[in-house]
Amino acid sequence: MAMNAVDTGLVIRKRHETDKIIALGGSPNVGKSTVFNELCGSHQHTGNWAGKTVTSAQGYFEYHQNGYVCVDLPGCYSLMAHSAEEEVARDFICSDKADAVIIVCDATCLERCMSLVLQTLEITSKVVVCVNLMDEAAKKKIEINLGLLSKRLGVPVIGTAARSRDGLDRLMEAVHKIILSPENPTIRIPYSEFDDIASAVVSTSEDICDGAVTYEDKNYWKKESKIDQILTGKWTAFPIMFLALMGIFWLTITGANYPSQWLSTFLFWIEDQLTDFFHWMKVPGILTGMLIHGVYRVLAWVVSVMLPPMAIFFPLFTLLEDVGVLPRIAFNMDKCFKKCSACGKQALTMCMGFGCNAAGVVGCRIIDSPRERLIAILTNNFVPCNGRFPTLITIISMFFIGTAAGAGKTILSAGIMTLFIVLSIAITFLTSKLLSKTVLKGIPSSFTLELPPYRKPQIGRVVVRSIFDRTLFVLGRAVSVAAPAGLIIWLMANIVIGDKTVLLHCSDFLDPFGRLLGMDGVILLAFILGFPANEIVIPIMIMTYMAEGSILDIGNLTVLRQLFIDNGWTWITAISVMLFSMMHWPCSTTCLTIKKETQSVKWTLLSVLIPTATGMLICSLFAAVAKAIV
Ligand SMILES: Nc1nc2c(ncn2[C@@H]2O[C@H](COP(=O)(O)OP(=O)(O)OP(=O)(O)O)[C@@H](O)[C@H]2O)c(=O)[nH]1
Ligand SMILES: [Mg+2]
Secondary structure (H helix, E strand, O other): OOOOOOOOOOOOOOOOOOOEEEEEEEOOOOOHHHHHHHHHOOOOOOOOOOOOOOOOEEEEEEEOOEEEEEEEOOOOOOOOOOOHHHHHHHHHHHOOOOOEEEEEEEHHHHHHHHHHHHHHHHHOOOEEEEEEOHHHHHHOOEEEOHHHHHHHHOOOEEEOEHHHOEOHHHHHHHHHHHHHOOOOOOOOOOHHHOOOOOOOOOOOHHHHHOOOEEEOOOOOOHHHHHHHHHHOOOOOHHHHHHHHHHHHHHHHHHHHHHHHHHHHHHHHHHHHHHHHHHHHOOOOHHHHHHHHHHHHHHHHHHHHHHHHHHHHHHHHHHHHHHHOOHHHHHHHHHHHHHHOOOOOOHHHHHHHHHHOHHHHHHHHHHOOOHHHHHHHHHHHHHOOOOOOHHHHHHHHHHHHHOOOOOHHHHHHHHHHHHHHHHHHHHHHHHHHHHHHHOOOOOOOOOOOOOOOOOOOOOHHHHHHHHHHHHHHHHHHHHHHHHHHHHHHHHHHHHOEEOOEEHHHHHHHHHHHHHHHOOOOHHHHHHHHHOOOOHHHHHHHHHHHHHHHOOOOOOOOHHHHHHHHHHOOOOHHHHHHHHHHHHOOOOOHHHHHHHHHHHOOHHHHHHHHHHHHHHHHHHHHHHHHHHHHHO
16 A cells, blocks of 8 residues: 655654554544543643644553554644645644544534545545544434445444543544554445445545435524524624623623632731741741742732632633634624735634633634734734733722722723723734735735534533633743742842842833833833733732832732822823733743744744834823823
8 A cells, every 4th residue: 555654743752662653633623632632631622613723732541451642633624735734634644653543523514524534545544434423413313324434435433422422432442453453455335336326436525425424404504593693793793792702801800809809818818827937937037038028929919810810711711612602703803804914714813812822823823824824923912811811800990990899890890801802902903904014915815714513512511621721721830930020029129239129220220111101110120020921910010019118918909009009000000001911022931932833033023023012102102192181
């Protein structure tokens, strides 16, 4: 059998020499990563839209005492790759690295997945076809004759419902057998022998499915198209999106309010206990200062301010993602992006950016045209990521709403937050347009955006997974940055050079620049020190202001507000900080990711320069106008 050995550049990490390698390929959004996660116990990103997996992932599991390395590949419709991530899949399937290839198909539209199966069979006979989403097919009254399909294809065809692990054992049994069997050219029943039709020998996807897939209820998509008419309708789409966004923020702000206060009360109570304990142990004052008033205090702040909103926002976002709302949002925004000569899929990468800009930047691989991909990468940072939401929420609560929670007040804060997000999206459009008129000239390419079927999410699972995989992950990263930052700030606040502390020297130096932008030197310093992670910006401001005076109960927003006001904050400062928080340099992780994705220092620098310059321009304009009015 002819096999092209393609160098895939993918390093397979086997645990034992005898481990077997399984490739998991298939069309986009058919459940490859779900199969992968269930087999390997991993937590690859899954969700109901096409193009989540953009690089391959590896996992390990044992079945019948045999070791398997499983490779989760990006989705592709055919082995004729169009985009970077499809190439990853094609190269791996075409290389001879895999001992077996599982092609995952969607049971509700099997025909569409069949051409990839046929193409793969041209390359290797070690194929197992996994017809996934059998539960959905059953709901839609689609019947599939797996035996007949297997006969026609000449390889095992196994029905699964990966999300509930149904059929995965049978799948592995088949894989195990096919790996053990000697390599045979696939013996397929030629088309001429399919029952009564005898006109052609070459089988196509249609022929393979003919008679093996029956639709009992042909109108099953009627209900979905009705929902789509509303969600993507000319007059309804944008108001619904706006309200949904506001609803998410309302739930996040309302839900996070009390837990945030409880957490901070608790964590600062611990701080007191720790201080007493250090005193009792006769630990030198400098060490107590560094560890408790430096490291611990910033950590406590990051955790109490960030954890509750994230623990609410991420599950909500994941639910929308699993139902299938994300691609509808992209569909609605397609026209706007086209007008800016950018790609409609940028809406998807923008949505990813709300979670984490670095993830959004990697997600840009789903955009085929290099020009449009660069536009999406360069503007991703305009939507505030989860590290910046808490900053925005805290400032809104402190300066515009008051700290007492009431239904009216939280709706107002959700409204303000939504307006800021709409602004950030508007700036994304403007910058995309500007880029496509200047350094990244070109006409928009066309693409097909898939609207996946609505899927019922498993709510309990979504909540648990989004808390463990996303919330704790992001929090962990923030905490690991916050600890050393706390130490550095404490040192800067306690080392005196000349007549003042290093911290004061720095903030005094930055003060004139900060004032120009409607802020002050301390705030600008906090943004600069927050380069490793945006989450620590507010804690740094608090620490710096506190290094000058001293207050005790910083867990309380009213006290905190007073601290800020005592340091000269007005509503102008508050809005300037919010604007600058949305528009300044990307965090270090995002910068590194941009460098990796673009392979270019020039584009990385530009991606720092664009939001920073925009933020400076908008903040200084706002500050000048606002001060003139007041
Ligand atoms: N009802 C049902 N849903 C499933 C099943 N398997 C996967 N899903 C859902 O289908 C959606 C897509 O699953 P993924 O595993 O992300 O699909 P993928 O093929 O890896 O997608 P890409 O990486 O984007 O190509 C997710 O929302 C899953 O929860 C299943 O057996 N039944
Ligand atoms: Mg995937």
